[in-house]
Amino acid sequence: MSKKSNIISDNEESPKIPARIEIASFYILENYSPIKRVGYSDSDMITSADLIRELSEMASVTVSEISELMWGADFSVTHCGSKIYWQVYRKDE
Incomplete structure (x- = not known):
């Protein structure tokens, strides 16, 4: 009897991340920070x-994909009225 291995071998390709997600991720991390850093403005909400509107000419992403990227980068949310905002620090130009 042979055993099946659940380990992916080195010659198998790992799942590819869609280019639009890479573009969105790069854009967010280049323009926003979840913490106050030198070269970034005071706290802002978005x-x-x-974010989808800002990315519209570069990549087509959904609200759930943006949420996944923002949570993955440790951004926090805040509520104002009935809207949910991401707390960000914008990169100074």
């Missing part, structure tokens, strides 16, 4: 819809 919605997922705002």
